[in-house]
Amino acid sequence: MSLVTLLPFIVLIxxxxxxxxSAKKKxxxxxxxxxxxxxxSGVRTIGGMYATVKEVNEDTVxxxxxxxxxxxFAKNAIGAVLTDDEYNRIVHGIEHDLKSDIVPDDASSLTETDDAAGSAAASDETSVDLGKKDADEKPSDDEAVEAKAEEPKKTDGDSDAK
Known part of the structure; x- marks a missing residue:
């Protein structure tokens, strides 16, 4: 037999x-x-149930x-032993020591200095124009649409030219 015919078997073995x-290591x-x-200890079973270990025996938990x-449960049914932080995060929804990672919704608090924030709070007297018009001014877009809807519609038989 030649080496070429034995090579696939050697690679397979x-x-x-x-x-x-690898399987033995896992x-x-x-x-x-x-x-x-x-x-x-907090654990997760292979079925996905989270629980706390109460007692450990030779083959059971x-x-x-x-x-x-x-x-x-059989000991083999335990899929993972969790850290306290991970167990509390998953089961109780408690985030531990993550306050430094929280980003505020309003990014202006990240760029504003304390003096600017204090002066902005003190100037509450300034009015903000929200685009609302007074009643005696030009009608708003909504009012114009309503007025146009009330006009009688012309048919093909009606003609403006006389």
Whole structure:
């Protein structure tokens, strides 16, 4: 047999060895993660349920899923052990220490100095023109549209030229 005919088999065996090693590493990482569980840890099951670890046994975990709801799961059913911040963010909606990342809706507070903000607050007396017209001035666009709608419509038989 020549080397050319053996080369595909060698490549295939090498790929299988690499995939097996990768799968074993992932499996060992999952086992290590599950061994880190302690009572009080927040977890997510492989089914997507979030709960707090109440008790850890050799093959099982007792989870507190809510007031008066204790569930017994196999250790292998735990998909992830979460940090306290991540668990509180997901389950309780509590953002921890993110106030420095909040961007205000109005960007002017980022560019205005304290003196400018104080003078703007003091000058509340200035009026703002919102485009409203007085009643004795030219009618507004809405009024013009209403007046045109009230005019009688001409038909093909009517003629302006006499």
């Amino acid at each position: 090498g790929a299988m060895i690499l995939m097996t090693r 499996q060992q990482a999952a086992v290590d993660m599950r061994n880190q569980m302690q009572p009080g 007792l989870l507190d899923a809510g007031p008066g709801v204790d569930l017994l």
